[in-house]
Amino acid sequence: MRVKLKIYWQKRQGQLGGTHENGLDSILSKMPSKLTSEFIGRALLEKAWDVGNQVLYDMCAANREHIRDDVIIAKVWLIGLTYAAAIERRRDKGDAVGDAFYETKVAPQIRNSDIDKWFEAVDSGTKEDMALNLETHKRVMDLFTRISGLEKRSLASKYLHFHFPSRFYIYDSRASTVISKLTKSIGRRLPSLREHDDVYARFSLRCLNLNERIDSLVGRHLSPREFDKVLLAYSRP
Numbered sequence: 001m002r003v004k005l006k007i008y009w010q011k012r013q014g015q016l017g018g019t020h021e022n023g024l025d026s027i028l029s030k031m032p033s034k035l036t037s038e039f040i041g042r043a044l045l046e047k048a049w050d051v052g053n054q055v056l057y058d059m060c061a062a063n064r065e066h067i068r069d070d071v072i073i074a075k076v077w078l079i080g081l082t083y084a085a086a087i088e089r090r091r092d093k094g095d096a097v098g099d100a101f102y103e104t105k106v107a108p109q110i111r112n113s114d115i116d117k118w119f120e121a122v123d124s125g126t127k128e129d130m131a132l133n134l135e136t137h138k139r140v141m142d143l144f145t146r147i148s149g150l151e152k153r154s155l156a157s158k159y160l161h162f163h164f165p166s167r168f169y170i171y172d173s174r175a176s177t178v179i180s181k182l183t184k185s186i187g188r189r190l191p192s193l194r195e196h197d198d199v200y201a202r203f204s205l206r207c208l209n210l211n212e213r214i215d216s217l218v219g220r221h222l223s224p225r226e227f228d229k230v231l232l233a234y235s236r237p
Contacts, residue, residue: 035182035234037217043233044226053225056082060162066115069107076106079162085155085172087148109147115140119163127167134196134204136160137168141197153200161224169207169224171200178231179206 056079063071080086088101118136125132137156144152144159157171169175183206207227214230215221222230 035214035217035230039233040214040218040230043230044222046229046233052082056162057165064119064163066110066113069103069111072107072110073102075162076110076159077102079159080155083154083158083170083172085152085158087144087152087155089148089150106147110143113143115143122164122167127164130204130208131194131196133160133164133167134201135194137200138195138197141200153197157200165225166223169204170228171203174235175228175231176203178235179203179210182234183210 059078060075063075066072076087080088087106088098118139122132122136127133137160140160141151141153141156144155154172157168160168161170186202186205207224211222211227214227
C-alpha cells in the first residue's frame with residue numbers, strides 16, 4: 001500500500017507525532033516576521049509572469065500524451081528553456097547537438113518510455129497521495145537523467161508541475177534556499193516509500209509544512225503556483 005504523506009494524516013496516525021522532538025512541529029522554524037498575511041497577499045497579487053505561465057499550463061493541458069515528437073519537443077523545450085532547466089544541458093554532447101539532440105534523443109526516448117502510464121496513474125490518484133507524486137517525480141527525473149547524463153531534479157519538478165499544477169511543487173536552487181531559511185531540516189528517515197528522490201521528497205514535505213503554517217495566516221491552502229510566488233517574493237531583497 002502506498003504511504004500517503006499528507007501532513008494532517010501523518011499527525012492523526014501518529015507516524016510523525018507533533019510532540020516528538022523529531023516530529024513535524026520540529027521541522028518548522030519560527031515564522032519570520034517578514035512572512036505576514038499582508039506580505040503573502042502582496043506576493044499573490046504579482047501578475048508579471050501569469051500570462052507566460054498560463055501558456056505553458058494550456059499547452060500541457062491540451063497535449064497530455066507523449067505520442068507525437070513535435071509535441072514532446074515543444075513541451076520539454078519550452079518548459080526547460082523558460083525555467084532555466086533546459087534538458088540540453090548535459091554531460092556528453094556527443095554527435096547530437098542543437099535541434100538534432102531533441103529530434104534524435106529527447107523525443108524518441110520519452111515517446112518510448114512509460115511516461116504516459118505514469119501520468120495515468122497520477123490522474124487516477126488523489127493529490128493527497130504524496131507517495132505516488134514522489135514516485136512519479138523520481139521516474140521522470142531518472143528518464144531525463146538518462147537522456148542528458150545529468151541530474152534533472154529541477155526539470156522533472158517543473159515538467160510535472162505544468163501537467164499537474166495542484167500536485168507538484170517547483171524545485172530549484174532559489175526555492176530550496178528559501179525553504180531552508182523558513183523551515184528546519186528533516187533529520188529523520190522518511191516513512192517507507194516505493195521510489196523517491198530523497199532531496200525532492202524532503203523539499204516537498206517541508207513545502208507542505210510551511211503551507212500549513214501559511215494556511216493559518218491567510219485562511220486557505222495555497223496552490224503550488226501561489227506558494228512559489230511567496231517563495232519568489234521572499235527571496236527578493
